[in-house]
Amino acid sequence: MTKGPWWYSGDEGVGEPPSAAAAPEDPAAAAPADRPVEPARDSLDWSALAAGAQRLVEWATERVVAPHAEHDDPREHPDCVMCRALALMADRPGTASSTRSETVPDGIAWIPILGEDPPPEA
């Protein structure tokens, strides 16, 4: 029988399971011997995903984070992804870096009170 992906619960008469070609490989072969394989996730290759994520982090560190470390003013480096993100955040009204007010995670922009420090977050 063709094995479905990890999210397919089985043949329940609702149609054919997706093709095996679309499913990730069986992780049992790739999983380290000292780590038990979770039955419910038996077709997801965790080690391959981890390796991919690690490569992504290395690329971001090398190409984005390291160059940005030398940037003082975000507005002077429009070609830098992190500087552009920081500049965008600074332009948004009500963000923490705005002088107008302070935004807390619940969506309330606290209004600064004259003569006092910005209110603490809720």
Place this chain on the structure above:
Amino acid sequence: MSNRSRLLLLSGTGGSGTTTVCAATAAELAAEGLAAGLVDASGDAASPEALAAVQDVVATTLGRGLGVLGADPINPAAWSGLPGLGGLAALSDVITLLADPSVDVVVVDCGPIARARGLVALPATMLRLLDAALSPRLAMWRSGDGDQDDASTIFDGLSAARALVLRMHEALMHEATTVRLVTEPDDRSLAQVPDAIAAFGVLGLAVDGVVANRMARKDEAPKAVLAGQERWLDDLRVAAHPVSAWKSTTRPRPVPKGLSPASHLPAAPRVNEPALTITPLDEEYALDVPLAPAAVRRARVGRSGTELVIEFDGAHRWVTLPALLQRCRAAHATRTDGGLRISFVPDPAVWRAPQAGPA
């Protein structure tokens, strides 16, 4: 002042004899020839009819909603233990009594301050949730081609719940509703009074009196004790300002003779829409939010979309901004003697800039 029956909520500093003062207040009203309706909202003592009605609404909406998602049927009685349900049932009793023309004053024992604050904030919180739930998308679902029975039942159940909760909210926010605090002569109780007055004000309820309960009578305590008690009472009057404080000896009658529980006393400021005043200045608008002294010192204000949020000691009040101010941005706030003054500057993204005059 409207003709609606007076609603008097009593809350105490914990073990200070709130229930006794409630009963004494009703007795005092009866002695004056007025009919009092008593509601116990301090525990789960709402009437069985109110509890069953609230359970039915919850079971109809939540239970049916879960059923649509595949859950097994749930007995309506199974919802009875949900937090807040007892409070809603008690408030349901309150609005039933307020609608009774033979009742002059409805007196509610709300228990300790923390519980009372939760009780009076409950309808407003539920209204916000129900307004979010009753979205246009849900209305479209109701009128769509889906499962008409379930969709209609859930939508109608939510609508009924909203109508019920709105009546509770309006009853609490009414100008003829006040809170009366009950305290006893110790410093721990005294310390709770200013914050309680301010927090109820932020929640939209005016405190109109503080009862200093369990004060010793002149013939039952040494002079030194009586002198200390009087000093404590002086401190209480300062702490409760601008609210009146009066003493009550448990015997022979908890409510002093001569003070009518039905009288309208000077009350602390409260946050409600009519009390928010807008003053046009040169290039901005000033919005004044009246607050009790404790909140004047420590409250903060914020904005969330078209709403103004006032926060004090964990109590939040959401007030829809007047349309004029919705088109402005809040620049800053200032603490004044009577509250907070918020400066709103016209938002250039919404308002057209004034044209330059002829050269």
